[in-house]
Amino acid sequence: MIKFTDPNEKVNWDSLTERERAIFDQKEHLATKFTYPSWKSLQFELRARVAIMDAAMALNNSAAGFATFKQSQCNDEYWIRKENGGFLLKKDVLPSKAVRDIFINGNQYGFECATAIIIILYKAALEILGDEVFDKMFKELFLYSWNFDSDLKLITVNGKQEAFSGDVMYFKNPDVDPKMPEWQGENVVKMEQSMFFGHGISVLSKEQIIERLNRLRKPGSTVSAYLVDQVTYPDFSYWEKMADTGQQDTGAPPSVTATAPFPPLLVQPVPLLSPAAGTVIGRIGGRTMVYAR
Incomplete structure (x- = not known):
């Protein structure tokens, strides 16, 4: 269910699009309690989740190809391809233009699924924050697997966690054919209507994804691919502060919490204060890991 820290805060249902309402309904009808400081903060998250899905569909509809790091390619007008297959933003290029070029001139790009997820998240951030703030906050982009600017501020929750549209998830193929290691798993964005x-x-x-990955297992394998019980999403409250102020939020307390009566679970944007019993928290760069028991 959805709650606000201010009991006088009201839901402005008419201000939501149909897609935003669908995410709202999913959260509202769960036993888990999601607490927001304001209606504005909740609406920002809903808008951002839709933007992530829109970015995923835009990449799907672009001509950007799938390629291993060894075979990756990019538009050298905006990016420098490094030896490891990553793309480094050129110093004289605006980040907003370089990110948009991937979606406009996709036929000049090829990358694997982890890099694709980060590109999608950058595109969503760009559309939500606007060019001016995005260019200020993401000046030195480097696209390579799960490398990302710390201001993207991602949270990963492992354990018994609900997934919502706009979340990033992972299908693991533990018995992948060693001749095709690039299919050891698939990073995905959760879309509407239980699609990815x-x-x-x-x-x-x-x-369908599990069936496809299972075709790429070792000959004779009976170990199926599966959807990992893990979700990754941006710290939406951090994004909101960037949108409002155009600068980093270096030390504000978490503004959105999610708590479930059973099993014990606490999910909060960083910095994470006073974790609940039964959780293990780790942080790697700009990515926070929350393990729910």
Whole structure:
């Protein structure tokens, strides 16, 4: 269910789009309590989640190809391709223009699924924050696997956690054919109607993705691919502060919490204060890991 720290805060249902309402309804009808400081903060998250899905579909509809790091390619007008297959933003290029170019001139790009997810999140941040703030906050982009600017501020929750549209998830293929290691798993964006977008496989259902990955197992394997019980999403309250102030939020307390009566679970944007019993928290760069028991 959705709650506000101010009991007088009201839901402005008419201000939501149909897609935003669908995410709102999913959160509202769960036993988990999601607490927001204001209606504005909740609406910002809903808008951002839709922007992530829109960015995923835009990448799906672009001509950007799937490629291993060894075979990756980019538009050298905006990016420098490094030896490891990553793309470094040129110093005289605006980040907003370089990110948009991936979606406009996709036929000049090829990358694997983890890089695709980060590109999608940058595109969503760009559309939510606007060019001026985005260019200020993301000046030195380097696109390579799960490398990302700390201001993207991602949270990963492991354990019994609900997934919502706009979340990033992972299908693992533990018995992948060693001749095709690039198919050891698939990073995906959860879309509407129980569908998922993965770069290189398009938009498919959970069952279809597992079936496709199972075709790429070792000969004779009976170990199925599966959807990992893990979700990754931006710290939406951090994004909101960037949008409002155009600068980093270096020390504000968390503004959105999610708590479930059973099993014990606490999910909060960083910095994470006073974690609940039964949680293990770790942080790697700009990414926070929350393990729920």
